[in-house]
Amino acid sequence: MEEINLDPVATDFYKVSDFVAGILESLDCPAKIQTKMDIAIDEIFGNIVKYSGAKSISVRAGAESSGIFSLSFIDDGKPYNPLNAPTPSINADFEDRPIGGLGIFIVKKTVDDVFYEYKDGHNYLTIKKKL
Amino acid sequence: MEIKSTKNGTELTVCPIGRLETVTAPDLQAFIEENISGVTDLTFDLKELKYLSSAGLRVLMSAQKIMNKQGEMRLCNVNEDIMDILDMTGLTDVFEIEE
Numbered sequence: 001m002e003e004i005n006l007d008p009v010a011t012d013f014y015k016v017s018d019f020v021a022g023i024l025e026s027l028d029c030p031a032k033i034q035t036k037m038d039i040a041i042d043e044i045f046g047n048i049v050k051y052s053g054a055k056s057i058s059v060r061a062g063a064e065s066s067g068i069f070s071l072s073f074i075d076d077g078k079p080y081n082p083l084n085a086p087t088p089s090i091n092a093d094f095e096d097r098p099i100g101g102l103g104i105f106i107v108k109k110t111v112d113d114v115f116y117e118y119k120d121g122h123n124y125l126t127i128k129k130k131l
Numbered sequence: 132m133e134i135k136s137t138k139n140g141t142e143l144t145v146c147p148i149g150r151l152e153t154v155t156a157p158d159l160q161a162f163i164e165e166n167i168s169g170v171t172d173l174t175f176d177l178k179e180l181k182y183l184s185s186a187g188l189r190v191l192m193s194a195q196k197i198m199n200k201q202g203e204m205r206l207c208n209v210n211e212d213i214m215d216i217l218d219m220t221g222l223t224d225v226f227e228i229e230e
Contacts, residue, residue, distance in 0.1 A: 010153055010154050011154055013152065013153060013154055014154070032211075032212065035181070035182050035212045036212075036215075038150070038152075038182065039152075039182060039183075039184045039216065042152040042153050042184040042186065043184055043185055045153075046152070046153035046184075046186065049153075050153075088220075090220055090221030090222075091221055094195070094196075094199075094225045095196070095199070097192070099188075099189045099192040099193050099196075100185075100189060102185040102188055102189075102220050103184070103185040103186075105185075105219075105220070106184065106185055106216065106219065106220065109219045110219075
């Protein structure tokens with residue numbers, strides 16, 4: 001696993017994106033999966049920056065055995081489990097649909113597994129994707 | 132983000148370039164808010180857009196809600212990665228998507 005430390009600013013998304021892209025390229029990951037991971041990173045990192053009040057964020061990434069790519073976001077903000085967010089009603093009449101609430105839903109649809117845990121004063125959100 | 136646009140009377144074509152995510156979506160939102168008044172025909176030409184996240188979807192959805200009151204809106208040159216996101220969020224039937 002490799003790790004990068006970040007500031008809770010929106011533009012640090014690009015640091016995470018470049019960090020993960022470098023690892024995925026070294027694993028010969030197809031461009032389509034890299035794009036999907038970039039979107040998931042934006043959803044997760046953007047939420048942490050906007051809502052958690054975290055002072056520091058770190059990201060760990062790497063391949064596990066059997067070709068599973070693992071990416072963890074660790075922040076010292078308020079405890080928050082995004083997996084408990086309500087599922088958006090994507091079939092509702094458009095005029096009644098809120099324009100938000102789609103982020104974590106997209107993450108769940110995009111990756112193979114999402115895990116959340118709060119321990120030692122930190123949120124740990126891990127996503128896994130088969131390469 | 133860089134945004135190209137052309138206006139012809141009340142027809143506006145907007146071409147966002149690059150990635151439409153948390154950092155860049157506010158630029159597009161601001162552009163739309165400044166330029167949508169009086170527009171009856173709005174086209175988002177996505178030929179130079181690599182992908183979008185939910186932050187980008189919010190911009191498109193809010194533009195659609197405005198255009199439902201004042202005219203028509205469509206998306207064109209939607210790539211496969213963008214279509215995947217529209218599909219998983221139930222938006223392929225909400226937006227008019229030109230082949």
